[in-house]
Amino acid sequence: MSNLSELHLDALAEIFSIGAGRAALSLSEIVGDEVHISVPSVQVINVEDINATTLSLNSGRFGAVSQYFSGPFNAEAVLLFTEEQALKIVSDMMGSQMSLEELAEFEHEAMCELGNIILNACLSAMADILHFTLESSLPNYRVASADEILHRLKENSNQPYVMVLHIDLAIEKRHTTGNLVFLLSSTSLTNLVIHINQFLGSIS
Template sequence: MNQTPHILDELENDALTELVNIGVSRAAVSLRKMVGNQVTLSVPSVEVVGRKLAATLIQERESDELVAVRQDFSGAFNGRALLIFPESNSLELVRAVTQDELSRTEMVDIEEEALAETGNVVLNGCLATMANILQRPLTMSLPQVLRGDGQILFELAEKHDDDGVVLFLYINFAISGRDIRGYIAMLMDLPSLQSLKELIGEFIARVVGTDGGDAH
């Protein structure tokens, strides 16, 4: 079961899922411009779990090495965003981004750059949209490409891992029939998650006020 308390109630979780879906939809539009084909990104579920459980969830789903694009964010709430792929998907993603115009050798040469740019488009698009809806600015760092397993990506060796939580999203990627799937994880400590919870509460209040009590 979850190693953290239920930080978000059902309404807050639904609102956060809606925010993430809007953010990911915007990111999908930007990614479509890069790959020149239809892109579908969907977020079936949003879970808040401890870092250890998040690492376990990824390892249960993925037996091979992982590639992640990492960007730190700061503002009304702080944390780190990761776009995570099975390593076996990474060249397929580069192939999509370069629209099948490069040889395998050329793709390997630009893989890191292409992954970083893709991660930047998805993570920046998603988080910037969420920040705009929550009416708070966020600053994003430059993207960095990491490789390893869930333990490495979530830095479980760090001494303060117990108070770290992970906002864990499983994203279904579909790029013109290509077999590409990924995850987004947002790592935040409890104070940052509390700040996000308060902003979500303000967002819900605005929606309820606008819709006359209907919080859809």
């Protein structure tokens, strides 16, 4: 059970929507075309309740970019795309007629860059709006199965909460969906709620 009300979730959705807008601007400059990126929903759930359905993980392998953020709250952020979608995004980012083999060479670097843009855009929007500073580690990219990802998300008992954002991303009319998952400790979630309350208190 998390302590987030509907208004808290609305505030988070708005914050991440601003982050997604910043990410879309950066990505559109990279690919030289319009990028549609939106955050339709934010959920905060107990890590025990997370499963393949919650994260829209079907069968197959997934590309996961992870990054650690620290500040008034600490979180591990993980951006998930299917491996096939990850390669399409890399193809759009590289903007050339590369073969799949050639693209695979750039996959690691391009996905780290994509993760860096999206994760930092979302977290920096949160830091700016809620008035705090977050430091980030370098992004890490790996390809894994749904089971491996779920096992990895659940293995750290110090982080019992997950905040899940479902992200729609379309580059050059090619539609892709991904999920952004934040792993949070109880203390971090409490600190986040305190900052959202301060923000909401200033406008109500």
